[in-house]
Amino acid sequence: MRDAIKRRLSFSWRRTSNGGETHSSPPAAPRAKRYLRHALIGAGTLAGAVAVAAVSGYIAVDRLGAPDLAQVNQLSTTVLDRNGHLLRAFTTQSGRWRLPVEASDVDQRYLAMLMAFEDKRFYEHGGIDMRSLARAAVQLVENRRIVSGASTLTMQVARLIEGRYERSGGAKLRQIVGALQLEHHLNKRQILSLYLRLAPFGGNIEGVRAASLAYFGKEPRRLSIGEAALLVALPQSPEWRRPDRNPRAARVARDRVLQRATEEGVITEAEARRAALEPVPIGRRAFPKLAPHLAEAEVMAQPKETVHLLTIDRGVQRALEALAEEQTKLLGRKLSAAILAVDHTTGEVIAHVGSAGYLDDARAGAIDMVNAMRSPGSTLKPFIYGLAFEAGLAHPETLIEDRPVRYGSYAPKNFDEDFHGTVTIRDALAQSLNIPAVKVLSAVGPGKLAGRFRKIGVEPAFPDKTVPTLAMALGGVGLTLHDVTTLYAGLARGGDVVPLVHRRADVADAAKALLHGKQAERKRLLSPLAAWYVSDILKDAPPPVNAKAGRFAYKTGTSYGYRDAWAVGYDGKYTVAVWVGRPDGASTPGLSGRVAAAPILFDAFARLGDKRTPLSGPPSGALRVTGSELPPPLKRFREGGIADVAQGPFLEPRVLISFPPDRAEVETETGDQLLLKASGGVLPLTWLVNGAPITSDPRARQVVWQPDGNGFVRLSVVDAKGRVDRVTVRLKGSEGVVTMAGEEQKR
Incomplete structure (x- = not known):
C-alpha cells in the first residue's frame, strides 16, 4: 500500500x-x-x-x-560597526527580536543538523x-x-x-x-x-541569530555542537523548551537532536557525548548595547533605514565604555564621563562614549555628554598661542611676563594663585598659566579666535549671545566635546581641519569625491608652522602620576567652579578627548583635568594599542633656536601687537607693508625674486613669511625674498616696538596650481 x-x-x-x-x-x-x-x-x-x-x-x-x-520582512533595526559587527539592535514595532540573517551567517554544523532533524530532503x-x-x-x-x-x-x-x-x-x-x-x-x-x-525560540525571540545572542551571547557564525543542537530543538516547542524557564525540557530536546544527528552521520558518537555534557543556558542575555547614544541618534535621524553602518570600532568602543565606567566609580557617585576617539587622518569616529553608564540614572547616563555644551576650561590656550605664532607675534621661546594685570574690571589669576615672573611662551603653555594666555589673547583678539573657529565649522556659544571676550582664554565660552575634538584633530593634522564623520556612507562618499577630483575645500585652523610649534610644546607636557611622557601631545583643562575636567591628546593617527563632570553642571570641589581626566586619557590611548604613531616633523621655516638667538622683536612679547597703535603728531607712524598690497595677485615665474617693501615703524624690522622669519637687512625697509612656489602666502613685518602689519597675497604662476599653506590643490 x-x-x-x-x-x-x-x-x-x-x-x-x-x-x-x-x-x-x-x-x-x-x-x-x-x-x-x-x-x-x-x-x-x-x-x-x-x-x-x-x-x-x-x-x-x-x-x-x-x-x-x-x-515577515519587518526586521529589527540594527546598528553595525565598521567591520559589520553588531553594536545595537532594536525590537520590531510588534516588540519582537527578529534580526536579519542569511545561511552564510550561521554555523554550517547547525544547518546540517537542522536538515537531518527537520527535513533531510529539503x-x-x-x-x-x-x-x-x-x-x-x-x-x-x-x-x-x-x-x-x-x-x-x-x-x-x-x-x-x-x-x-x-x-x-x-x-x-x-x-x-x-x-x-x-x-x-x-x-x-x-x-x-x-x-x-x-523560527520561534521562546518569548519574543524569533530567528536563529536573535536566539544565539539571547541564549549564548554571541553571533551564530561559530557554535558548539551542543549549542547548534539546542537551536535546532527549540522551535518545535519554543515555550515549553525555553532554557530560561524549563532547562530540563531543553536538555532532553537537545539530546534528541544529537542522537538523530549521530544516526544521520552528521556528527560522530564521540562528538555527541561531549556535546551532551555542555551546560544548557538557564537565562537570557541582554542584547548588545554599544555606543547607545550614537546608535539612538542615528535611528532617530534615519527612521526608515533598518541597517545603520557606522565607523565605530566595536572593540575600541567596548574598551572605552568599560574605562569610563571603571574610572568614574572611583571619582564620585554622581560624576559621569564622555570619551570621543577619532582617526584624524580620515576624520572617522572610532569610539563615542556618551556617558559612564547609559542605564545609570544616578549619573544621568542617558544624556549624551559628547554633544552637551560645556565650558572648555584651558583647552583653548593652544589655539591662542597658535594664532600668535601664525601672526609673527611670538615664538615658543619668546619671553612673556606672568605678573598681575588688569583689563578694566577683569583681573585674571593663575590656577595656583601665584605669579611666576618672566617665563617663555613654551613654559606658559606647558604649565597652563592663565595670565600669559590672557595677554596673548588680548593681542590676538578674542573676536579673531572665535572667527577662526567659525570658519572651520565650530560655533562657540557665548552667554546671552554676547561678543567674544578675554574670558575665552580661561573657558568663558560654550563648546561640546565634539567641537573640542574637531579642533585638536585639526591641530594634529598640521592645522588642516577634517570633518568628523561616524557614518560609513559619508566616508565612502568622501573617497568617491576624492577619486573624481571633487575634494571638499580645505578648512585651515592654523598654519602648518604654528600648528607644529604648538604640538612641539604639548608633546612635552608633564604626564599624570605613573604615566610615561612624550608618547603623544596633550592638554588638560578645568572650568570655572570645578564643573568640568578635560584632557585632549593626539599622536600621528588618533585624537582622543575626555570630559569628566556632573551632567547637571553642579560643582565638584577638587575636580581638575590633570587629576580626573588625564589618567583616563592616558589609559584610553593604551587601550588603542601599545604602538603610537609619531607626530609629524617640523615644516620648512621652523625656527628652532634659544631665546637669545631670536630676532629682537620676538625675544619679548609685547601686548597690543595686532591692535592698531594710536597715532599722533609726535608719535612714530605705524609700520605698514607698502608692497605687495593686501589680497594682491602677483605673477611670478620659477626662480623669480619678490621685493617686499615697508614704511613707517621703528628699525630694525623683522620680516616673516607664513610665520617664519626670513633673512633681511635690519637697517633697511625692504627685502628681496625668494618664493619656493606658487599660491597664497602671509607676509608680516614687525618693527622694534613689536608693532605688526600683515598682508595675504597670491603668487600666480603658469602651471595653474594654488598652494595653500604649503599644500597643493587644483584650482
Whole structure:
C-alpha cells in the first residue's frame, strides 16, 4: 500500500540554473486529472485526502500569486560597526527580536543538523515531501495514532508566515498550499533564510541569530555542537523548551537532536557525548548595547533605514565604555564621563562614549555628554598661542611676563594663585598659566579666535549671545566635546581641519569625491608652522602620576567652579578627548583635568594599542633656536601687537607693508625674486613669511625674498616696538596650481 501511494503521488521536479530547486511548469489538464484520479484511489485514508489537497493546491498555486511577505520582512533595526559587527539592535514595532540573517551567517554544523532533524530532503522536494507524507499517513492508519510527522521546512515557513499555530487537518492543508506557493516563487536559499529569520525560540525571540545572542551571547557564525543542537530543538516547542524557564525540557530536546544527528552521520558518537555534557543556558542575555547614544541618534535621524553602518570600532568602543565606567566609580557617585576617539587622518569616529553608564540614572547616563555644551576650561590656550605664532607675534621661546594685570574690571589669576615672573611662551603653555594666555589673547583678539573657529565649522556659544571676550582664554565660552575634538584633530593634522564623520556612507562618499577630483575645500585652523610649534610644546607636557611622557601631545583643562575636567591628546593617527563632570553642571570641589581626566586619557590611548604613531616633523621655516638667538622683536612679547597703535603728531607712524598690497595677485615665474617693501615703524624690522622669519637687512625697509612656489602666502613685518602689519597675497604662476599653506590643490 505504501509503495503504491508513493508511486501515485510522485511529482516531477527540475533544477534551476541558480542552483535552487523549483517545480516544473504546471501540468496540463489531462495530466492533472490523472493525478487526481490516482489520489482518489487512496481517498479512504488520510493520505489520500492530503494528496487530493496537494494536487489541487499545485494546480491552483499560480492563481494565488506570490506570498505576502510584508509582515515577515519587518526586521529589527540594527546598528553595525565598521567591520559589520553588531553594536545595537532594536525590537520590531510588534516588540519582537527578529534580526536579519542569511545561511552564510550561521554555523554550517547547525544547518546540517537542522536538515537531518527537520527535513533531510529539503533540496530535493518541491515543498511537500511525498515520501514522508505517505509514510506518515500509512503509519497513522496502521497504528491509529501519529507516529511521525511530514512537515517540511517549507511548510513550517508557510505556517510562520500565516501566523496561526493551530493543529488541525485544515491548518495542514493550508500549509501544503502555502509551501507550494513559496516553492513556486522563491528559491531554496530564500526559503531557508525565511526559516532562519522567523523560527520561534521562546518569548519574543524569533530567528536563529536573535536566539544565539539571547541564549549564548554571541553571533551564530561559530557554535558548539551542543549549542547548534539546542537551536535546532527549540522551535518545535519554543515555550515549553525555553532554557530560561524549563532547562530540563531543553536538555532532553537537545539530546534528541544529537542522537538523530549521530544516526544521520552528521556528527560522530564521540562528538555527541561531549556535546551532551555542555551546560544548557538557564537565562537570557541582554542584547548588545554599544555606543547607545550614537546608535539612538542615528535611528532617530534615519527612521526608515533598518541597517545603520557606522565607523565605530566595536572593540575600541567596548574598551572605552568599560574605562569610563571603571574610572568614574572611583571619582564620585554622581560624576559621569564622555570619551570621543577619532582617526584624524580620515576624520572617522572610532569610539563615542556618551556617558559612564547609559542605564545609570544616578549619573544621568542617558544624556549624551559628547554633544552637551560645556565650558572648555584651558583647552583653548593652544589655539591662542597658535594664532600668535601664525601672526609673527611670538615664538615658543619668546619671553612673556606672568605678573598681575588688569583689563578694566577683569583681573585674571593663575590656577595656583601665584605669579611666576618672566617665563617663555613654551613654559606658559606647558604649565597652563592663565595670565600669559590672557595677554596673548588680548593681542590676538578674542573676536579673531572665535572667527577662526567659525570658519572651520565650530560655533562657540557665548552667554546671552554676547561678543567674544578675554574670558575665552580661561573657558568663558560654550563648546561640546565634539567641537573640542574637531579642533585638536585639526591641530594634529598640521592645522588642516577634517570633518568628523561616524557614518560609513559619508566616508565612502568622501573617497568617491576624492577619486573624481571633487575634494571638499580645505578648512585651515592654523598654519602648518604654528600648528607644529604648538604640538612641539604639548608633546612635552608633564604626564599624570605613573604615566610615561612624550608618547603623544596633550592638554588638560578645568572650568570655572570645578564643573568640568578635560584632557585632549593626539599622536600621528588618533585624537582622543575626555570630559569628566556632573551632567547637571553642579560643582565638584577638587575636580581638575590633570587629576580626573588625564589618567583616563592616558589609559584610553593604551587601550588603542601599545604602538603610537609619531607626530609629524617640523615644516620648512621652523625656527628652532634659544631665546637669545631670536630676532629682537620676538625675544619679548609685547601686548597690543595686532591692535592698531594710536597715532599722533609726535608719535612714530605705524609700520605698514607698502608692497605687495593686501589680497594682491602677483605673477611670478620659477626662480623669480619678490621685493617686499615697508614704511613707517621703528628699525630694525623683522620680516616673516607664513610665520617664519626670513633673512633681511635690519637697517633697511625692504627685502628681496625668494618664493619656493606658487599660491597664497602671509607676509608680516614687525618693527622694534613689536608693532605688526600683515598682508595675504597670491603668487600666480603658469602651471595653474594654488598652494595653500604649503599644500597643493587644483584650482
